[in-house]
Structure formats: structure tokens, C-alpha cells
Amino acid sequence: MTDATPSQLALLLRPEHLTRVVDIGANPIDGDPPYKPLLARRLCRVVGFEPQPEALARLNAAKSDLETYLPHAIADGQHRTLHVCAASGMTSLLEPDPHVLSHFPGLGDWGRVLDRRQIDTVALSAVPEIDGIEMLKMDLQGGERAVLDGAGDTLAEAVCIQLEVSFVPLYKGQATYGEMDLALRARGFIPHMMASTSRRMILPMRGPDVYAALNQLVEGDAVYVRNFLEPDAMTSEQLKHLVLVAHYCYRSFDLAVNGLHHLGRRGVVPADAPGQYMRIVQTGG
Template identity: 30%
Template sequence: MSIESVKRWFWIKRTVNKVRKRPKQPPEKLAAVIKDHKIDLVLDVGANVGQTGEMLREIGYKGRIVSFEPLPSAHAELTAKAATDALWTVAPRVAIGDSVGTATIYESEASDVSSLLPANEDMYKAFRKTNVVGEAETPVATLDSLYDDYAKPGDRVYLKIDTQGFEKKVLIGASETLKKVTGLQVELSLLPLYDGETTYLELLQMIHALDFQPYILTETTFSADLRRQLQIDAIFFRD
């Protein structure tokens, strides 16, 4: 076997037997569009343990960040991580949806795939760490009900939504907020991964109807077991 064949075999073994999850947004692209649109407030819905906040600081964003996260363990880690950043606020533990109330969040072995929706068979096939290791009751609020607690008139707002199948409900509960948003980032599933999830086409139609234009599309999750792309991140701005 040639050296090149050996290298290729190891590459296949390393990548094809795993789900590839969430590479960073191309930093020069995201940094440029955030700067061009003069964003000064990022609403991070589904913050998990603060990956988006960290990435924003890495690419040079110096404005305010407000993070929302419902999972108790992730919220605690997120709060600790943001504590040293005066412009990074973590809201009290809450899930963002289309109504105000309470719900159960299913905590997966990998906390970033935890969801208010049960994972379906394809998700379990694609990502073994979907296995549920606990459940927690969480408050639920709409973004519209919380917006004025964190935003000021004149803010240039970038809204990031990564809620593992709950994206449509977040958008429905943000009908007034979305009128004030300049940039929007949404994780889109190319096939349903959670029971009741709305996939990419309907969400794209909703976002298009709000006059957002696509700026960046980025691969996030590919499943070698299913031999297909599962999700992408889509970034939109109003021109």
C-alpha cells in the first residue's frame, strides 16, 4: 500500500465513522458581515456552554452579547464562562419558544444536542451521544416578552437561533423582535431529527417572507452513518 493510500485510509477512518459537528463559521466572512452591518447586540438563543460567545470574541466582535440557555448544567457552565466579560450577559435559565409557560428539556449525553423535542430514529443513528441521560423542567418564554429587558432603541441586533428542532417556535414567538433585527442566524435541518421539527424549506420560506437575504451558508453536521448532510447554519441580513 502506498503512502498516499495509507494517508487516505486513516482520513476515512477518522472522519467517515463519526458525525462531524459544528466547525466554526469562516471567521473572516462572519467578522466582515457583522462589521459591515454595524452589529452591536447579539442575542444568542440556545447558547449551550457559550460556544457562540467565545467565537464572536475570537473574531473581534466587541459589542454586547445576551445568551439564553435552558439546560441546567449548560447554563451553569455558560454563566461561569461569561462572568469575566462585562459585555456578555446570561439571562436567567429559560427556553425560548412561541408561548410563556414551562416545558421538559431532554438532556443528551452530548449537551449541545439536548432538546425540548424527543430525538427521532435518524438522530440516534447519526449521533450516538443523543442518548438521553436526564430530564429537567424549564421555564419557557417568547423572545418578544424578553426583548425590552436586554435591547435598547437603536440597537443593531444579530439574532442567532440554535435550538435543536425548536427553531420555528422561536421565530413565531419573536414576531415583533424580528422587525428590529438586522442579522439572523438559524440552524437548518435538511431532514427531521426531532419529533415535530420543522426542516429547512419551511423555515427558509418564513425567513424570506421577513425580507432577510441569505449571506453565508455553512456546513455544521454530516453523518457518515446516514451518508448525508444533516444540518447547515444559514446567516441572513436585511439589506
């Protein structure tokens, strides 16, 4: 659904273009994507990737004119094996690790490989539909590191990356949270927040249902942003899109004020833009 109300924040910022969002693994099995508020206000355009035909068909049936969905499997551009699992949400270019899965209720059954298909993957840098990225979302069941390996310079303008990270790798050869953290920091990003975390109960203890859990972290959706501690390393356009993403996608009002502060110091927005913004927040604009 589209919100026809003009965005007061966008009018204050006046970015040169819509926020460019790339969604790898766009099948919304875990609910609405974080950029939905941007899309509803027509403040972004989305290029999404979903190699599973049924999920791709659903995305295309419901898309707006600001959305493009493609069937590519995004990775490093190499020929790979797709492991089709009993639970579609666990289908991955990596092979599930039965030893690890056997320690958590349900995962052993869900991660059972039903089929192996040989597919050609596409590197992010080789997709002509992408002319730049401000926000990247990845949900690839362990394939996030391969995307970074094939990204080239496509993330040079990016200000936000949300990705699924693994505290306990469920797939063979999967990069851990620590490895992904180092890879993202090397590209100029720092952790901002955890959008969600997934906990599992450790077997042989069992809860009343398969989803019951205590404390063991397994996965999470981590949000990284361009390092706001070094604002001079960002262009004014990057700062504008960081403010929009912070406000609409994550309600990170402090990060948005920080960006507006630096834009004001550059004379790109009015000097009192942070104050104007807080009035926008207070009125729900």
C-alpha cells in the same frame, strides 16, 4: 480577550449604539461564536440564554462587562418538556426521533433520552433585558421555529440571523430547512451563506470513526441577512450594523461594500466610503 485598537470601520460608520446581539443556546460547544470579533473590539453587547446550569456557570465565569447571560429556555412562552439526552448537545425541547437517529453512526446513543423535565419557556418578546436586536444567533436543537413564533416585533431591526437548520430532521416535529427558509423570507431575510455543514455516513456503512462521513447532509449553520436587494427597506442604522456584522463576523467584504455604497448615496458616510473600506480590508484594520 479585548482588542484595544480602535476600529477604523466603526469610526467610518459611527453607529448610534453598539450592535445588539442575542444568542439563544449560548453554550459554545462548537467553538467561538461568530460575533466574537465584534465583542473583542467592544463593538457589540450580548444577551445570551443557556438553560443548562453548568454551561451557564461557565459563561458567567468568563464573561465581560458587555455580556449578560440568563437561564431562560427561549421558545414560544408555553410550558414544555425538556428532553435531557446522553449527549448534552442533543438535549432539546423536542423529542429525538429514534427512527431517524438509527440511520447514522453514534446519533442513536447520543440522542438517548435520560430524563424529561417540565419547564416554562420564555418568549423572546417577553425578555426585558432585550431592547432591540441587530444580530440573532440560534442553536436550539430543533427549537428555532418556536423562537420565531414567540419573537413578536423584536426582530424588526435585526439585520442578521444565524441558525442551525436541519436537512434531515433528527427530532419529532422539527421544522425542516425549507420551512425555516420560508419563515425567514416572510420576515424580510434572505440566505447569505452556510457558516458550516454537518455530514453523516449512512448506516450500515461505517467509517474508521463515528465522525467519518461521505455526502449526506444532516445539519448546517445558515446565515440569513436582511434583504440587501431592497436597501430602501432598511434604515441607515440597520445598514451600518449590517456592514459591521458582514465584515467582522463573516468576512463578507462584498456585502459590507454594498451597505457602504447605499450609505454613501444617502450622504450618511463619505461618498468614497467603499474605497476607504477596501483600504481598511487591505491593511487588516
